[in-house]
Amino acid sequence: MxxxxxxxxxxxxxxxxxxxxxxxxxxxxxxxxxxxxxxxxxxxxxxxxxxxxxxxxxxxxxxxxxxxxxxxxxxxxxxxxxxxxxxxxxxxxxxxxxxxxxxxxxxxxxxxxxxxxxxxxxxxxxxxxxxxxxxxxxxxxxxxxxxxxxxxxxxxxxxxxxxxxxxxxxxxxxxxxxxxxxxxxxxxxxxxxxxxxxxxxxxxxxxxxxxxxxxxxxxxxxxxxxxxxxxxxxxxxxxxxxxxxxxxxxxxxxxxxxxxxxxWLAHASDPAGRLVVDDGAVRALRGRGASLLPAGIVRVEGSFDEGAPVEVVDRRGIGVARGLVAYGSDELPRLLGRSTTWIADVFGGEYAREIVHRDHLVLV
CATH class of the missing domain: 3.40.1160.10 (Acetylglutamate kinase-like)
Structure with missing residues (x-):
C-alpha cells in the first residue's frame, strides 16, 4: 500500500x-x-x-x-x-x-x-x-x-x-x-x-x-x-x-x-440466461480448459441473442463458468446433445462451431 x-x-x-x-x-x-x-x-x-x-x-x-x-x-x-x-x-x-x-x-x-x-x-x-x-x-x-x-x-x-x-x-x-x-x-x-x-x-x-x-x-x-x-x-x-x-x-x-x-465477463456482466451442462462438460471446462460444445448441454434457460453473456451451471445449478454464447436461445434447443459433426451434416458447416469458445469463457 x-x-x-x-x-x-x-x-x-x-x-x-x-x-x-x-x-x-x-x-x-x-x-x-x-x-x-x-x-x-x-x-x-x-x-x-x-x-x-x-x-x-x-x-x-x-x-x-x-x-x-x-x-x-x-x-x-x-x-x-x-x-x-x-x-x-x-x-x-x-x-x-x-x-x-x-x-x-x-x-x-x-x-x-x-x-x-x-x-x-x-x-x-x-x-x-x-x-x-x-x-x-x-x-x-x-x-x-x-x-x-x-x-x-x-x-x-x-x-x-x-x-x-x-x-x-x-x-x-x-x-x-x-x-x-x-x-x-x-x-x-x-x-x-x-x-x-x-x-x-x-x-x-x-x-x-x-x-x-x-x-x-x-x-x-x-x-x-x-x-x-x-x-x-x-x-x-x-x-x-x-x-x-x-x-x-x-x-x-x-x-x-x-x-x-x-x-468484465466474470464479475461485471449480467448473464442473460443459463446453460445447464452435464458432468462431462464440467470436467472438460475445469480440467482441460475446453470450449463448451453442444453435446454437453442438457438444458437452456432464459431468452438471449447470439453474443450475449450467459452463465454455465451444472445439473445442481452450481456455477461453473460464464461466457459469450455463439447462438441465440431460439437456435440452441435443436443442437443440444449433438456432436459438431452431426450438426454440420444436418444444418451445414456454419453451425459446426462451439456454443461458447474457450477464448470467450471464464471459470467462476
Whole structure:
C-alpha cells in the first residue's frame, strides 16, 4: 500500500455523514487531505465515493434513508451536487482538481461502455485530475444498480490497473465474528479464500448505506483475484493505511491480472440466461480448459441473442463458468446433445462451431 503507484480508495456513506445522514464536511475534508498528500507525493489516486443519497436525506426533509427507489433517486440528485462541491473545495485547497464520473452497472456490463469508462478514467489521471467515481444513483434502477460501491471499487481497481485497493468503512478491519461481540479478534492478514472459512460475516451496513462486510469481502475477492492487494480498514485510519502501518485487514493477491474482458465477463456482466451442462462438460471446462460444445448441454434457460453473456451451471445449478454464447436461445434447443459433426451434416458447416469458445469463457 505504501509503494503503490496507483491506488483506488472506496469510502462508504457512513464514513462521510453523521448518524442522521447529514454530510459531515469535516470528515470528508480529512479524507481529502490524506488522499491529496498521496497524490502530491506522486501516486495516482482514484476515489470511489458513496454518500450522494445520504447527503440528500436531510435537504429533502427525511431523517433516515428512504426505502423506495424513486425517493432514493431524488435524494441522490440533490445530494450529488453537495457531495462533489465538498470534494472540489477540499481537494482545491491543495491545488488539485477533481473530476466526477457517475456510473451505473450497465456501464460495466456492456463491453463498449466498459472501454469508454476505462479511457475516461485514464485520461483524467494523465491530466493530473483526481477522479471521483460514484454509482449514478439518480438514474439507477433495481435491475442495473450496484446496490453498493464495493464491487464497483473492485472493478475500477482492475479498470485502472491499480496496484492497491483501499476499502474504508466504519470498522477497523475484518473480525472473526461481530466486532461488538466479546472475544471477536481482528484478522490482520488474509492469504487465501480458505482463511475465511471460519469467519462469521453479517450485517447490511449502516442506516445511510447499503453495503456491509459481506460486500466488502466479496470486493476483496474480486480485486485480489485480479492481482490487486486490498486493505480493509476504517476511514479514521486512512493515514496509517496509506503509509503502510499496521491497520485493518490486508488481503493478498490470489491470482494474476486477467484481461479486462475476462474480468468484465466474470464479475461485471449480467448473464442473460443459463446453460445447464452435464458432468462431462464440467470436467472438460475445469480440467482441460475446453470450449463448451453442444453435446454437453442438457438444458437452456432464459431468452438471449447470439453474443450475449450467459452463465454455465451444472445439473445442481452450481456455477461453473460464464461466457459469450455463439447462438441465440431460439437456435440452441435443436443442437443440444449433438456432436459438431452431426450438426454440420444436418444444418451445414456454419453451425459446426462451439456454443461458447474457450477464448470467450471464464471459470467462476
Amino acid at each position: 505504501r509503494e503503490a503507484r496507483t491506488v483506488v480508495v472506496k469510502v462508504g456513506s457512513s464514513s462521510l455523514t453523521t448518524p442522521e445522514g447529514v454530510l459531515d464536511v469535516a470528515r470528508l475534508t480529512a479524507l481529502a487531505d490524506a488522499l491529496a498528500a498521496r497524490r502530491l507525493a506522486g501516486s495516482d489516486v482514484v476515489l470511489v465515493s458513496s454518500g450522494a443519497i445520504a447527503a440528500g436525506i436531510v435537504p429533502l426533509g427525511h431523517t433516515t434513508r428512504p426505502n423506495d427507489l424513486a425517493t432514493q433517486q431524488a435524494a441522490a440528485s440533490v445530494g450529488q451536487g453537495a457531495l462533489i462541491a465538498a470534494y472540489t473545495a477540499a481537494f482545491g485547497a491543495h491545488g488539485l482538481t477533481v473530476g466526477q464520473l457517475l456510473l451505473t452497472a450497465d456501464d460495466l456490463i456492456r463491453r463498449q461502455n466498459y472501454g469508454n469508462a476505462r479511457r475516461a478514467v485514464g485520461r483524467l489521471l494523465r491530466l493530473g485530475v483526481v477522479p471521483v467515481v460514484n454509482e449514478n444513483d439518480a438514474v439507477a434502477t433495481d435491475e442495473i444498480g450496484f446496490g453498493d460501491n464495493d464491487r464497483l471499487a473492485a472493478l475500477v481497481a482492475h479498470l485502472t490497473r491499480a496496484d492497491a485497493l483501499l476499502l474504508l468503512t466504519d470498522v477497523d478491519g475484518l473480525y472473526d465474528g461481530p466486532p461488538s461481540e466479546a472475544g471477536s479478534v481482528r484478522i490482520p492478514l488474509v492469504r487465501r479464500q480458505e482463511d475465511l472459512a471460519e469467519v462469521r460475516l453479517g450485517g447490511t451496513g449502516s442506516k445511510v448505506g447499503t453495503g456491509g462486510m459481506v460486500t466488502k469481502v466479496e470486493a476483496a475477492r474480486i480485486a485480489t483475484g485480479a492481482g490487486v492487494t486490498t486493505l480493509l480498514t476504517s476511514a479514521d485510519q486512512i493515514v496509517d493505511a496509506l503509509t503502510g502501518r499496521d491497520a485493518g485487514t490486508v488481503f493478498l493477491p490470489t491470482g494474476t491480472r486477467p484481461a479486462s474482458r475476462m474480468l
